[in-house]
Amino acid sequence: MGQETWAIGVDLGGTKVKVALVDATGQILRSLKKPTDIKGGPERIIAEISQMVHTLKEEGPASTPVGVGVGVAGQISADTGIVQFSPNLVWRDVPLKEKLKGFLDLPVVVTNDVRAATWGEWLHGAGAEVDDLICLFIGTGIGGGVVSGGRVLTGASNTAGELGHMTIDLHGPVCTCGNRGCLEALAGGWAIARRAQQAIGDSPAAGAALLQAAGLKQPLQDADLTAETVTKAARAGDPLARLVVDEVTNALIAGGVALVNAFNPARLILGGGVMKGLPELPARLDEGIRRSALKVATADFEVVRAQLGNDAGVVGAASLAFGHFGSGLQQDRCI
């Protein structure tokens, strides 16, 4: 076993596609990355993924991989592996699993990219040894994945885990999804930038200080003010940026309380780009959730930082392939 047993993980996003050889312990043996050729359409992207897999196979171990796992930024049909809709890739009803199987002559399993990352963190990252956990990935948007009783939840139509769209502020600001007061509309990257923009408008003098602390110059371009610049200004001690970060933290605590009371996880794992700018967030969330959630629900609970970073997707997708096609390596996990 060991190095001889391996799978291929694919992380297919709107900006880049990453393919990796991953062993049964979650170690990446080799990987390749390319920008996603969205204009080329599904045929072109699938051909490129196949080419990347072939290249890696030639350089990889002599044994045949157990299979291919693919995480895609989009809505996937669990049974057929069809990508029903991906706004990032501009795909509709693309039979990704069948096409890749045809090119590769290997078994293929397709899932959502956030769910793949959840698999990765669960089996080989911050969630190892735990059967009940929640991953919350805070990037431009907020995505999530839930493991309960040793299984990744999928739901009735394979969309379970849209944790960024849990209502936490009934009368709150409008979300991109059309609902009001979603967690994402208060704490996602785009919402942080929106809130900072609004705060600067409300208080131009304080706003000028924020922009200076973030290293930005006026007149401001739309693209300048991001969650990253806001968290940078907060770390530099700017009061307005700190206020925005406090609001974001409180929103995440409220969302965390809802998640903990509903799912009773042993661990809440925080990942995603926004997290990088907020080093104190896990500790603040741990304290805040513990204070406001039911005591019985936090008896066995902690907030931790994700461990795999940008590799979570490929590692998780490969783990899914191991789970589906492997030789009993993870039979102790109910898949």
Added chain:
Amino acid sequence: MGQETWAIGVDLGGTKVKVALVDATGQILRSLKKPTDIKGGPERIIAEISQMVHTLKEEGPASTPVGVGVGVAGQISADTGIVQFSPNLVWRDVPLKEKLKGFLDLPVVVTNDVRAATWGEWLHGAGAEVDDLICLFIGTGIGGGVVSGGRVLTGASNTAGELGHMTIDLHGPVCTCGNRGCLEALAGGWAIARRAQQAIGDSPAAGAALLQAAGLKQPLQDADLTAETVTKAARAGDPLARLVVDEVTNALIAGGVALVNAFNPARLILGGGVMKGLPELPARLDEGIRRSALKVATADFEVVRAQLGNDAGVVGAASLAFGHFGSGLQQDRCI
């Protein structure tokens, strides 16, 4: 099989204890009910339950029941069947499973009462034939249970499903649990009464009409104004009561949106005492949730009314006994 195969279901609440003989199809063959002798303490209550079981067994089929399932209003240790804490019964660390096993010489399984009711509705009520559903029981408080992928979720410390304590209004009113803006603090029976009391205080003239519509006289006693009187006044067309019911409906829609986006259930089942006074609620929630939840999450979704009423607890507890100790009757369900 059929009538010959049966289990015993026990529903142990703070006001009454109910014991029933239930067959494999969820039919109640016979049942007994008594007020809960809380002052008698655990020993007395457990002896009474045993007596009721013996009485029913003597009157029941000649065959031995497969086992006993008990639903208790409290926090249960899944492994040991110890009632860790029950505010309603005023119990702490009562080894209910072991004690009952000693008295009855039958296998015993203990669970939380709301989870037992979820089992009942799932297998023999409004959730039959569905593998992904959520039960929301709206009584004085709000409790819930979640079935995902054909399993009732339990969580890391057996408290999953505290859906009444999901934050849906970050800045909302304080809940009995200490948190702010819980679903229960906006839509539970006690919260409906509190909101009506407040509305009457804010607008005495409109309040007098509400009280009249509800058939209440002034001066009002604290106990007079309940969720039942408010919903009664709303049905009688009182504008203030209707306003309160509209607020409650909107809170339940927000909570329903959070649940649907997070869990992706095929069905949301509404039960509990408050539901009885709100005949239009399932339809309003169905429409509201469908409008505000993610389209992909409501592709296969409906809101329905619970079917078993007060029998859900005993039927569910007995079903749990079938699942744990039965002869493969429900092996198609992953328990």
